[in-house]
Amino acid sequence: MLILELAAVSKRYGDRTALDGVSLGIPPGAALGLLGPNGAGKSTTLRLLLGFIRASQGQVSLRGRSPLDPASRAGVAYLPERLALPARMTVRAFLRLHGTLAGLSGSDLAREIDAVLERTGLGGRADDRLGGLSKGLAQRVGFAQALLGEPELLLLDEPTSGLDPLGVRDARDWILAARARGASVLVSSHVLSEVERTCDHVAILNEGRVAAQGPLGELLRPGESLEDAFVRNVRA
Amino acid sequence: MMPSPARIFSVLAREALADALRRRLVLAIAVTSLLSLQAVNSCTSCGSARFVRDGQVVEMPQVAGMGALVVMIACALWTLLLAGFLASDHLAEPLEDGSAALLLARPVGRGRFALARLAGALAIALASGAVLLLATAWLLHARQGLVWWPVLPAFAACAAGAATVGALAMLASLYLPRIATVLLVMMGVAGIAAVNVAGLFGAELGSLAAAVQSFGPPLVSPVALALHDWIAPTAVPGDALTLALRQIAWMLASAAALVHAFRRAELD
Numbered sequence: 001m002l003i004l005e006l007a008a009v010s011k012r013y014g015d016r017t018a019l020d021g022v023s024l025g026i027p028p029g030a031a032l033g034l035l036g037p038n039g040a041g042k043s044t045t046l047r048l049l050l051g052f053i054r055a056s057q058g059q060v061s062l063r064g065r066s067p068l069d070p071a072s073r074a075g076v077a078y079l080p081e082r083l084a085l086p087a088r089m090t091v092r093a094f095l096r097l098h099g100t101l102a103g104l105s106g107s108d109l110a111r112e113i114d115a116v117l118e119r120t121g122l123g124g125r126a127d128d129r130l131g132g133l134s135k136g137l138a139q140r141v142g143f144a145q146a147l148l149g150e151p152e153l154l155l156l157d158e159p160t161s162g163l164d165p166l167g168v169r170d171a172r173d174w175i176l177a178a179r180a181r182g183a184s185v186l187v188s189s190h191v192l193s194e195v196e197r198t199c200d201h202v203a204i205l206n207e208g209r210v211a212a213q214g215p216l217g218e219l220l221r222p223g224e225s226l227e228d229a230f231v232r233n234v235r236a
Numbered sequence: 237m238m239p240s241p242a243r244i245f246s247v248l249a250r251e252a253l254a255d256a257l258r259r260r261l262v263l264a265i266a267v268t269s270l271l272s273l274q275a276v277n278s279c280t281s282c283g284s285a286r287f288v289r290d291g292q293v294v295e296m297p298q299v300a301g302m303g304a305l306v307v308m309i310a311c312a313l314w315t316l317l318l319a320g321f322l323a324s325d326h327l328a329e330p331l332e333d334g335s336a337a338l339l340l341a342r343p344v345g346r347g348r349f350a351l352a353r354l355a356g357a358l359a360i361a362l363a364s365g366a367v368l369l370l371a372t373a374w375l376l377h378a379r380q381g382l383v384w385w386p387v388l389p390a391f392a393a394c395a396a397g398a399a400t401v402g403a404l405a406m407l408a409s410l411y412l413p414r415i416a417t418v419l420l421v422m423m424g425v426a427g428i429a430a431v432n433v434a435g436l437f438g439a440e441l442g443s444l445a446a447a448v449q450s451f452g453p454p455l456v457s458p459v460a461l462a463l464h465d466w467i468a469p470t471a472v473p474g475d476a477l478t479l480a481l482r483q484i485a486w487m488l489a490s491a492a493a494l495v496h497a498f499r500r501a502e503l504d
Contacts, residue, residue, distance in 0.1 A: 050341050052503040070345040074238035078341035084334030088258040100247050101342040103239050145338065155341075 001064055003028045003153055003184045004049055009058035011044055011208075018044040020208040021058070026201065028152075031175070031185035033195030033216075035230055036205035042188040043081060045205070046157050049186075050078060063153070074103065077146035081157040081188075083138060087131025091122055091141055094130060095148060102149035112148055120144040121170065135162035143174055154178055154185045160194055172198055196226045204233045211236065238343050245348050248339070252356025255330075256322065262360060265318065269364045272314065273371055279307055280375040300380035301466035307372055308387070312394040312459045313429055315365030319398035320405040320421030322357035328409035328417075331503060340503065347495035350406065354494065358402050362395055369394065376466075386463045393458035396483045400453045401425060403490035407497055425455065432456035436473065453486040454479050 002025035011019040019041045026032045034042050047053045048060050051067035065072035085094065092113060099109045117123050120140045125133070130141065139162045146154060154175070160168045168191075175185055175198045189195050195202065196216070203213035211233040212219055220229050239247070256262065280300075327350055330336035340349060373387035401421065409417045428448060433456055434441060435449045449457075458479045 047503070050337075052337070052340065054502065070343045070348075071238060072343075073341060074343040076341065076343075078338065080334065080337050080341075082334050084337070086255065086258075086330075086335050089254075097247065097251055098338070098342065101239065101244065101339065101344060105239075142338075 001028070002026060002061075003063060004186065005059075005061045006045065006048065006055075007059040007061075009048065009055045009060055011041075011048060011053065012056045017208050019048075019055075022205070022208070022210055023058075024203045024210060024213055026153075026184050026186060028184055029179070029182050030201055031179055031187065031199040032201040032203060033199035034186060034188040034203050034205065035190075035192065035195060035226075036211075037234055039207075040205040041208045042205055043157060044208075046078075046080075046155055046186070046188060049155060050076075075149075075152040076155065077102070077148070077151035077153070078155045079142045079146045079157060079159055081161060083142045083161075085130040085133075085138055085141060087129065089130050090127050091117070091130060091133075091144075092126040094141065095144055098145040099148045102151070104149050116144045116147050119147065119174070136164055136167050139163050140167065140170075143171060147174060147178070150181065150183070151178075152183055154183055156185065157188045159187060159189065160191055168194065192226045192230055202226070202229075204230060206234045241345070241348065244344055245352055248344065248349060248352030249355040252326065252353045253359045254356075256326065256356045256360045261322075265360065265364055269367055272311070272368055276307055276311075276368070276372045277375060279303065280372070280379050300376065301382060301468075304372070304376045304380065304382055304466050305460060305463050307376075308369060308390060308463055309429075309433070309456055309459060311365065311368040311372055312390070312397070312456065313425065314368065315361055315394050315398050316401050316425050316429075316455055317422065318364055319358055319361035319402040320425060321418060322361055323354060323402035323405040324409050324417040324421060325414050326357040327353040327406045327498070328414065337503070346499045346501075350494055350498040351491065354399075354402055354406055354491070357406075358395075358398060361398050361402070365394055365398065366391060382466050386465050390459045390462035393462055393480070393483065396487050397453065397455040397458070400483070400486045400490045401455070403487070403494045407490070407494045410497055410501055428452055429456045432460075436460050438473065451482075453490075454483050458483055 005025035006022050009019055009022045010017065022041070022045065034045060036042050048055055049062055049067055050073065060067055062072040062076065095113045095116065096109065099113055104112055117126055120143055122140055122144060125137065130138065133141065160171050163171055172194060179185060187195055187199055200216055201214065202216050202219050204211045220226065369387055369391050373384045376382045377384040405417055405421045408420055412420065431441065431445045431448045432454065435457060441449055457474050461474050461476050461479060
């Protein structure tokens, strides 16, 4: 069973077609890099998977269920591209809220929050208000909430946005650590080098269609980088 | 792995309340409530006046009772407007600024999320309303000798009305900009209250007003009816049971409409 799947999915907004017959999926434990130029339909794909929007056509499933069923999102963590944090809340309160919704409670919750704060370098910022954090620190908070409770599926939309080089490296380590414990990952990103390092499957979207997809090794021609393959498929 | 629905609702409702409390607006509400209490304190301090109407001496308790009814209706209206005002952006704002996306990406049902946000907004409005209504009732009891307990069903009626207004305001906020929603709430509450008050005084109502009075959400009438002992022997028109049932029906229908609309909404 695929942990997430889109089967011939189209999404239209009036006359505009955001996705046109897209089919893709991730087997458990795999990591899919979702690539594409701006407006290709990457964020639309993520929103469909989370049940934020409905497909105009085709079937979407998350953990074997319809994304409109809240139970489909148990064990799923999401980091949006446009991360909006409640400014007046503290980092710890924010993580407590998300940890509880992720199914943690009591001493497990407290222990997990402390662990994730340390892992994301936010140990000294636990009582800071979210509104006072820099973009990079806010992105670390976004990662921290996504890592709570060891989710089985991570949906990451431009995960390195706003991070400095150290943060980018940390983010890569967090993703690889999640994969190492068996989690599946979907990374939507423009940073091809990061996708190359963290994902084993790639799907390239262009103008709402899948231009290419498959295991990273099969997608690249001999001597070709992911950037070359991306340009080749998008300009084809 | 997945928390129970009751736990999800209680966590979200607590967060919605905390979110409402973190807003600077709550300070303004607290100050306004205190100023209103000061006004009520002043209004209820007259204890030994003698009133003559059409040559007849009107006893103080009866005058006090009518005045008390007016004050209580004003307090109820404040609560209703506050519920609508707070609800008008308590769901729309986190949707607009994107902060709701992280919560809705958890195993959280849309309906539960919307009702939790409504509960957070209502808690603030009802706390303010409870302070005003109960303090007013206590002052009237202590100074004018009016029985205090009718304030309890009056508050319950006010709470049901606030839930209806809040749910409808939240529903409207899914489709309208904030300012339009607030204007709609103010005009709607004022209009229905005016019809309800006119009905209390036996005024002849036009067809639209009569329809609102017969089938619309009863906002003021149940409050007045709960306090009818205060103006006895003058009777307050209306049947308490029918009004209560209609009020509950409106409350449930407006909450159901909110949940249905939010489930259908596309979150971009």
